[in-house]
Amino acid sequence: MTAKLLTGVFGAAVLGLAASAASAATLDDVKSKGFVQCGVNTGLAGFAAPNDQGEWSGFDVDICKAVAAAVFGDATKVKYTPTTAKERFTALQSGEIDMLSRNTTWTLSRDTSLGFNFAGVNYYDGQGFMINAKKLPGVNSALQLSGASVCVQTGTTTELNLSDYFRANKMEYNPVVFEKLEEVNAAYDSGRCDVYTTDQSGLYSIRLTLSAPDDHVVLPEIISKEPLGPVVRQGDDQWFDIVKWTLNAMIIAEELGITQTNVDEMKGSDNPEIKRVLGMEPDSTLAADLGLDKEWVVNVIKAVGNYGESFERNIGQDSPLKIARGLNQLWTKGGILYAPPIR
C-alpha cells in the first residue's frame, strides 16, 4: 500500500519537477543543448512522416526546421519526438519537447487549462468524413451516415465534434476508438468501420496509405473549424514569440515574394520592407529583441522556403496529396492567411 502510494507520489513529483524545469527560459535550454526537441505526428503523410532514410519531412516538420533555422541558422538541429494524439500534451507540459507541431487544433480549453499558447495557425482545416464508395455506393452526404460505425482517434477534438454532429442531427453511430493513428487506419482499411473521420487534410493524407485509395471518397460536409498550429508552453513569452514570428515570417515572405531561390538576391533589394524583414536594415534591433540572429528570416527561408513553397512541396500541387490552398491562401489572394507586420 505504502509502496504504491509512494510510487504515485513520486511519479507526480517527477512531473512536477519537470514542469518547474520547463518554465525556465526555453531558448537558453535549447541553445545549451544545441537542438530543438520538436513533437510531431507519428506519421501523417505530407504533414510529418519519416522517409526511408529516417529523415522527417512534411508541412508540420517544416515549422520545426524553421524554428531551428531561426535559432541556430541550421535547420538540421532538430530532434523529433513522434507523439500520439493522446501523448502530445503531456509531452509538452512535462518539458519533454520544446514545441509541438502536430496538426493540433487551437481551442480555448487547450489554451487555458492545459497551460499552452498557440503560436498562430499554419493550416486552417475542418473535420470531414471518408467512406469506401465501392462498398457504400448510395452514400454521398454525411447526413446519410446514421447507424454507421465510425473510426476515430482518441484524445482529439475530432472525437468531440463527431459526437456533437451526430447528436445535433439526431443520428446514431458506433464509435470505434483507437489511440494510435496507424491502428485507426488499419481498422478502417480492414472494414471494422464504415466511416473514417478526422481533419479533411488528414483524410486526404490517410487515403494515400490505404490499400485501394481510389475506392475511398471524402464526403463534402465540413463539420467544424480546425485551426491547426504550433504549440508552446505558457509562461515563456520569449520562446512563444520566436515560434510565433517564425511562422509569421514564412507567411510574410510569401507576401513579399521572397523564395528559397531568390532570398540572397532579395537581400540587396531597395524595398525598405524587404530589407527590414531580411535584417538588412542597419541599426535595427528587431532580431535582437526576439533574441535571434540578425539574418534569422534569411535562415528560415533558406531552410524551408516561404509558406507557399512549404505548402506546395509537402501537401500541395507538388506532392501526391494535391490539396488546394483554399482558406490557406494569402489574404490578398482570397484566403485568410494574414500575418502581422514585422516592424
Added chain:
Amino acid sequence: MASQDTVRDDGVAKASLLYDPKVRGIVFQVLVFVGLFAFVYWIVGNTIENLQRSNISSGFGFLSGRSGFDVATSLIAYDSDSTYGRALVVGLLNTLVVAVLGIFTASLIGFLIGVGRLSRNWLVRKICTVYVEVFRNIPPLLVIFFWYFGVLSVLPLPRDSIGLPFGSYLNSRGFFFPRPVWGEGAWLIALSLVVALAMIFFVRRRAVARQMATGQQFPVLWTSLALLVGLPLLAFALTGFPLSFEFPQLSTFNLVGGISVKPEFLALYLALSFYTASFIAEIVRAGILGISKGQTEASYALGLRSGTTLRLVIIPQALRIIIPPLTSQYLNLTKNSSLAIAIGYPDLVAIGGTILNQTGQAIEVVAIWMVVYLGLSLATSVFMNWFNARMALVER
C-alpha cells in the same frame, strides 16, 4: 549473538538509552515516519506549486464536467452529455465485466487442461502440454493481437455475415444474437427461479443431515437440476409463454437490433482467458501432484470409487495448494485487462486516457487509475483469502 547480549547487559545501567533496543526501535520508527511525512509533504506542495506556475488546472473538479465523447460499450446509461465521472464508471464496469468473465472462463479452461495434463491418454496429455507451452510463452498483448487481427478482423462484413443458429450472426463488427423481450407475467418466472434456489438450499441441508444421521444418501444433484429447470419452465407455461425475440436486421451499415458483442471485447476476453488458463493449468497440475499417492491408496482401501476419491479426497486437499497461486493469476488477469487500450476496448485505462487528454489533468487521472486497480486487487485478495480460509484443513 546471545553471548554478546549478555555481555552488554552487564553494563546496562550506564550504557544509556542509546543501546536500549526498545527505545532505539521507537526512535528509528519516529525518524522514518517524520522523514516520510516530510518527503510526501514536500512532493505534494512542490507538485501543486509547479502546476499552478505552469497554469495547468488541478483538482478533481473536472469529474463533474460534461464529457462530450461517446463510448462504444456501456453497461449503464451514458451519452456525451454525461459527466467525466460517469465515463470513468463506465470504464470501470467494462474492466470488471471482462475481468470477471475472464476469470471464470480461465479457471474453467485451466482446470480442464490441468487435469488433462495428468491424463493417462497420451494424445490428451500431449495436446494439453502443447497448449500450456504455447500460450504461456507468448506475451499477452500478442495473444490479444492474434484474436483481434488474426481471427476477428478477417470475418466478413455485415452484408455477408455468417449466419448461425437461432438467428444470430457473426461478422467483423462482432457477434449478434436475438434480444429476448419479456412480456407480461415474466416476473413470475424470475420469482420461481428464486424459489427453486431456496428449495435447493433446504434439500441440500436435509440431505446432509440425513446422511449424517442414517448414512443414507440422497441424489442432491439431480433433484437440484430438476428444481432449477422445472420450476421456471412450469411458471413459463402457466403465464402463457410471455417471451418474444428481437432479431438483428441488416440496415445500410450494420446489423441493428438484438444484442451485439463487439469484437474488441471478444478479442480481449478470449485472449485473457486463454493466456491465463495456461498458468492456471500448471497450478492445478501442481496442486494435484502435490497430494501424496498414499491418500488415493488409502481412499481405495476404504472402498471409495475413483470418481469419489477425486471429488472427496484429492480435490479438497489439492485446492489448498491451488488457491494461493490462483489468487495472483486472478490479479494478473485483472491488471492485464488494461492491455485493452491496444485494440480500443473502452476499459478504465482507455476512457481515463481520453479524459486525461481532454482535460489535461494527468496526475489526477493517473491517481484514479492506481487507486482503482489497487482497490480491485485488494478486493480480489480479500475474497480469495476468505475462500482459502474456508478450504483450509480444519484440525480437530
